[in-house]
Amino acid sequence: MPALSTWGTGNNTAGAIDTAGNVYVASDQHCIYRYRPNGRRDVFCGLPGTAGDVDGSPELARLNCPQVLTFGINNTLYIGCRNCIRAVNPDGEIVTVAGTGVAGFVDGAAGVAQFNNIVDLAFLPSADGKSGRLFVADNANRRIRVVEEDGTVKTIAGNGSAGQTNGHGPTTACIHTITGIAADAEYVYFAEAAYYNIRRVHVASQVVSHFVGCSAAGNQDGAAGAARFNGPQKLDMAGDGTLVLAETSNCDIRRILKSGQTNRIVGNCSNGTADNANALSGTLRTPLDVCVRADGGLVIIEPQSVRMVTAVVTPKKQPTDFANPVLPEARRDEQFAEMLDATDGFLHDVVFHVG
Numbered sequence: 001m002p003a004l005s006t007w008g009t010g011n012n013t014a015g016a017i018d019t020a021g022n023v024y025v026a027s028d029q030h031c032i033y034r035y036r037p038n039g040r041r042d043v044f045c046g047l048p049g050t051a052g053d054v055d056g057s058p059e060l061a062r063l064n065c066p067q068v069l070t071f072g073i074n075n076t077l078y079i080g081c082r083n084c085i086r087a088v089n090p091d092g093e094i095v096t097v098a099g100t101g102v103a104g105f106v107d108g109a110a111g112v113a114q115f116n117n118i119v120d121l122a123f124l125p126s127a128d129g130k131s132g133r134l135f136v137a138d139n140a141n142r143r144i145r146v147v148e149e150d151g152t153v154k155t156i157a158g159n160g161s162a163g164q165t166n167g168h169g170p171t172t173a174c175i176h177t178i179t180g181i182a183a184d185a186e187y188v189y190f191a192e193a194a195y196y197n198i199r200r201v202h203v204a205s206q207v208v209s210h211f212v213g214c215s216a217a218g219n220q221d222g223a224a225g226a227a228r229f230n231g232p233q234k235l236d237m238a239g240d241g242t243l244v245l246a247e248t249s250n251c252d253i254r255r256i257l258k259s260g261q262t263n264r265i266v267g268n269c270s271n272g273t274a275d276n277a278n279a280l281s282g283t284l285r286t287p288l289d290v291c292v293r294a295d296g297g298l299v300i301i302e303p304q305s306v307r308m309v310t311a312v313v314t315p316k317k318q319p320t321d322f323a324n325p326v327l328p329e330a331r332r333d334e335q336f337a338e339m340l341d342a343t344d345g346f347l348h349d350v351v352f353h354v355g
Contacts, residue, residue: 013066184237
């Protein structure tokens with residue numbers, strides 16, 4: 001039986017997991033924290049409390065309101081920072097992948113493209129696992145964008161108008177209040193909080209269609225057209241193509257099969273922080289993000305907590321050549337030693353609280 005437990009706390013916005021089981025959490029303190037399997041938490045990149053859009057070495061680089069994380073190949077951690085996409089390369093250098101950092105809407109080369117409030121990212125590796133495409137939920141522009149392998153930014157869905165009209169992505173389809181995306185080789189799925197639905201974009205044809213939900217708030221499992229959501233947020237995808245959805249208003253985690261059949265797998269729909277040996281009996285507090293682990297377990301990101309669920313879905317597939325994205329320990333510990341010593345010690349000494 002899947003169990004729900006709590007790892008640690010912080011001012012969290014989103015998360016991602018590497019193949020070694022390290023959990024990376026974006027913080028509204030302008031940094032990324034890393035939770036290790038042994039319970040230790042450290043600063044992976046950015047300087048807590050200091051905002052900036054500065055590329056470079058870990059010692060100098062700065063982040064500005066990181067809102068979403070996802071991993072790609074070659075040890076690359078992608079970071080959505082409101083109006084641009086940053087990345088931590090295997091050597092620890094932070095670079096800007098796309099976007100000027102200024103809010104706007106411009107397709108084109110990475111250095112001139114503009115975004116407006118990036119709320120989620122989804123990396124889709126190529127068939128040979130040597131490259132891939134990065135899909136972007138561009139909320140204020142009401143569009144789904146993609147960063148191609150050469151860095152070019154294109155729009156694949158949304159004409160900029162608010163609505164729930166389906167049809168050809170960049171011209172006919174209307175989108176409103178995107179909160180999360182997930183992708184496989186056939187579709188990009190996206191959650192819309194305003195309409196309580198999950199829709200999808202066919203990658204090849206760029207046609208948008210309804211997937212699950214009935215455009216009315218509620219809390220109901222069942223077939224695609226009967227299921228109801230409230231506060232759908234970020235999505236992740238299990239190894240069998242199953243979607244996993246965090247719901248803030250229903251305070252639960254839902255599983256959506258490829259058929260559209262939906263069922264609750266974590267939380268009893270009460271707002272709380274109670275761990276439980278039965279994940280369905282535990283309580284969640286406004287979950288923002290959910291990440292599928294390599295063993296089929298889940299990591300749930302709440303504003304003030306990081307929660308863990310034991311194996312409940314099919315283990316997540318990993319891009320070919322994906323490895324543990326850590327920076328050299330000597331550089332990382334030396335960089336933040338003085339700062340960590342000045343804190344209450346929580347950054348280094350997190351204890352897993354298992355109920």
